[in-house]
Amino acid sequence: MKKKKEIIKEKPYKKxxxxxxxxxxxxxxxxxxxxxxxxxxxxxxxxxxxxxNSSLKPLDELFLFPPRVFAQNPTLDNFQDLFVxxxxxxxxxSRYIFNTVFITVVGTFGHLxxxxxxxxxxxxxxxxxxxxxFNIVVVALMFNGYVTAIPxxxxxxxxxxxxxxxxxxxxxxxxPMGLFLMKQFMEGIPMSLIEAAKIDGASQWKIFIRIVMxxxxxxxxxxxxxxxxxxxxxxxxxxxxxxxxxxxxxALQQIQSGGIARxxxxxxxxxxxxxxxxxxxxxxxxxILETMASSGLKD
Amino acid sequence: MKEYLKKYFVLRRHNMQVTWKKMKQSKGCxxxxxxxxxxxxxxxxxxxxxxxCLSFTYYNILEPPKFIxxxxxxxxxxxxxxxxxxxxxxxxxxxxxxxxxxxMSFLFAWLINELPRWIRTIAVIIFYAPSxxxxxxxxxxxxxxxxxxxxxxxxxxxxxxxxxxxxxxxxPDYMLPxxxxxxxxxxLGTGFLSFVAGLQGVDRSQFEAGYMDGVKNRWQExxxxxxxxxxxxxxxxxxxxxxxxxxVCDVTMxxxxxxxxxxxxxxxxxxxxxxxxxxxEMGYASxxxxxxxxxxxxxxxxxxxxxxxxxx
Numbered sequence: 001m002k003k004k005k006e007i008i009k010e011k012p013y014k015k016x017x018x019x020x021x022x023x024x025x026x027x028x029x030x031x032x033x034x035x036x037x038x039x040x041x042x043x044x045x046x047x048x049x050x051x052x053n054s055s056l057k058p059l060d061e062l063f064l065f066p067p068r069v070f071a072q073n074p075t076l077d078n079f080q081d082l083f084v085x086x087x088x089x090x091x092x093x094s095r096y097i098f099n100t101v102f103i104t105v106v107g108t109f110g111h112l113x114x115x116x117x118x119x120x121x122x123x124x125x126x127x128x129x130x131x132x133x134f135n136i137v138v139v140a141l142m143f144n145g146y147v148t149a150i151p152x153x154x155x156x157x158x159x160x161x162x163x164x165x166x167x168x169x170x171x172x173x174x175x176p177m178g179l180f181l182m183k184q185f186m187e188g189i190p191m192s193l194i195e196a197a198k199i200d201g202a203s204q205w206k207i208f209i210r211i212v213m214x215x216x217x218x219x220x221x222x223x224x225x226x227x228x229x230x231x232x233x234x235x236x237x238x239x240x241x242x243x244x245x246x247x248x249x250x251a252l253q254q255i256q257s258g259g260i261a262r263x264x265x266x267x268x269x270x271x272x273x274x275x276x277x278x279x280x281x282x283x284x285x286x287x288i289l290e291t292m293a294s295s296g297l298k299d
Numbered sequence: 300m301k302e303y304l305k306k307y308f309v310l311r312r313h314n315m316q317v318t319w320k321k322m323k324q325s326k327g328c329x330x331x332x333x334x335x336x337x338x339x340x341x342x343x344x345x346x347x348x349x350x351x352c353l354s355f356t357y358y359n360i361l362e363p364p365k366f367i368x369x370x371x372x373x374x375x376x377x378x379x380x381x382x383x384x385x386x387x388x389x390x391x392x393x394x395x396x397x398x399x400x401x402x403m404s405f406l407f408a409w410l411i412n413e414l415p416r417w418i419r420t421i422a423v424i425i426f427y428a429p430s431x432x433x434x435x436x437x438x439x440x441x442x443x444x445x446x447x448x449x450x451x452x453x454x455x456x457x458x459x460x461x462x463x464x465x466x467x468x469x470x471p472d473y474m475l476p477x478x479x480x481x482x483x484x485x486x487l488g489t490g491f492l493s494f495v496a497g498l499q500g501v502d503r504s505q506f507e508a509g510y511m512d513g514v515k516n517r518w519q520e521x522x523x524x525x526x527x528x529x530x531x532x533x534x535x536x537x538x539x540x541x542x543x544x545x546x547v548c549d550v551t552m553x554x555x556x557x558x559x560x561x562x563x564x565x566x567x568x569x570x571x572x573x574x575x576x577x578x579x580e581m582g583y584a585s586x587x588x589x590x591x592x593x594x595x596x597x598x599x600x601x602x603x604x605x606x607x608x609x610x611x
Contacts (some may be wrong), residue, residue: 004306019554025516025517026516029516029517033410034410034414037407037410037411040407041422041425041426043484044425044426044428044429044484044487045425045428047428047429047435047436047438048425048428050435050438051435070454074512077564110370114334114335114338114344115335116521117331117332117334117335118331118332118335118336118375119347120331121327121328121331121332122332125325125328127322127325127328127329128318128321128322128325129322129391130332133332133336137339138599139537139596139599140339140343140344140347141538141539141542142538142541142542142545142592142595142596142599143347143350143520143588143592144546144567144568144571144588144591144592145574146571146572146584146588147350147353147571147575147584147588148343148346148347148350148586150360150581151345151346151349151350152342152346155342155345155346170338170342171338173334173335173338174335174338174341174342174343176339176343177489177539179335180535180538181493181535183531184493184531184532184534184535185496185497185531185532188500188528194412204327204328208331212461216500218496218497218500219477219496221496222492222493222495222496225492225559226489226492229431267367270435275433277431278424278431281424281427281431282420282424285420285423285424286420
């Protein structure tokens with residue numbers, strides 16, 4: 001009892017102006033490091049600032065040379081023009097949006113489930129052929145995508161998927177990066193947790209859904225970011241011919257390539273294309289931080 | 300000798316039976332893996348294998364492929380001087396930007412991890428921005444313009460360091476360094492994000508145990524606690540760094556032109572693109588891809604071995 005009282009007394013006394021976050025960090029080191037980080041961050045933030053600013057510039061400023069980074073008289077004219085052009089297109093714009101959203105949502109969701117299922121058994125069970133399969137997946141990541149374009153096209157046309165959404169969605173299910181990422185994260189889950197669940201009578205599927213997946217939440221949120229970014233930016237130009245099945249990015253880039261008169265709209269397009277991945281990114285990033293408190297694994 | 304062989308075969312059969320039993324036991328595992336495995340086989344393994352097969356043929360996309368043995372590889376190594384330039388450039392870029400970008404990704408992710416929540420989210424977005432923004436790196440060509448209006452030239456001339464503008468993107472001496480700067484600037488991508496997520500999963504109690512055991516400064520903590528906990532993500536980051544740094548082509552093509560002066564900025568993938576999609580010699584392009592593939596696998600093996608020693 002005595003000891004406890006002493007500690008309580010000491011606590012308010014220890015409060016300082018600058019609090020050390022952790023006992024083994026020097027304050028000078030902290031200041032120096034974060035100052036450097038801030039400097040680098042300014043350089044890294046440049047593309048975002050530049051892209052957003054040029055979408056706000058009126059036409060005469062866009063052609064100013066040498067170009068200025070910040071807009072002098074910011075306007076939203078470019079966005080307005082863009083919406084007018086979008087309204088005039090032959091296929092309604094909501095259709096393009098539907099196409100992209102459908103491809104992105106279905107592709108990401110399927111990829112998440114299929115890749116995590118595979119990653120789960122590869123990470124946590126020892127079965128003949130598992131290690132070999134995983135090695136093949138890692139190696140396949142390294143083969144250059146350009147030369148596989150033709151065989152890929154042949155396979156998809158044999159399946160009869162040319163000019164359908166599946167030509168983009170189904171190959172995205174099996175992207176090797178997702179499996180690799182999930183497997184690496186699942187390796188951190190202690191085997192004792194899975195065995196405990198097994199003894200309690202959980203089936204393999206239940207272990208996967210109830211125990212493994214909640215514990216690797218940061219991993220699958222990261223996977224969602226990668227997958228959405230990838231599918232959202234997919235122009236689908238090789239596999240899809242009909243105009244009404246093209247994606248939003250494709251349509252926007254058509255507007256963008258409309259020559260010098262559309263420079264302002266092109267800048268607006270860049271911003272719109274960028275915004276969706278960033279929003280998804282912010283949403284999932286805040287989710288990643290939430291899991292920190294809830295996961296209490298101990299081996 | 301005969302007995303020896305017999306024994307060997309008996310042993311073999313026994314091993315096979317054990318494996319078969321194991322396979323039967325882990326039926327559930329195969330069921331879990333099956334959907335991924337089937338799709339992966341169809342859309343990744345099959346195309347890669349057929350590309351490797353195509354590398355032994357002459358194939359111009361229109362006519363059916365003609366088998367020519369190792370001729371593609373022989374031409375590639377013995378006759379194609381531009382390919383050798385490409386190999387040299389790719390190695391230079393990979394050796395410099397690969398490890399640097401990798402270390403940068405980890406360091407930044409690690410430093411950011413200790414910041415308060417909202418600052419961290421903003422910091423992650425800012426550092427990841429060049430990867431989201433697609434081809435914004437094209438504006439670097441405005442910076443490094445060859446005339447006196449380019450920012451870098453104007454800046455240096457105002458300071459009096461140079462008296463005539465430098466042709467940054469046309470002079471072979473400057474092309475590669477500029478490309479490397481731009482690639483480094485974009486290198487906080489996939490690996491960085493996975494590190495950020497991975498650092499969230501490190502068990503807090505281990506750090507507390509570390510303080511008790513006398514971990515003196517942040518670097519000791521990094522080496523003895525954080526890095527060993529991050530090993531799986533480090534492996535992932537390394538593989539991604541290899542694929543990205545050996546696969547460089549769009550930055551050099553956008554900044555230095557395609558083809559660049561004297562082929563000074565040609566990388567292996569640019570060469571592949573040239574043969575595959577400008578000259579339609581798919582067989583030759585496949586041979587280039589296969590060679591690059593082999594180099595990358597070797598590189599990966601070496602790095603995995605290095606990473607195995609982390610934290611010991």
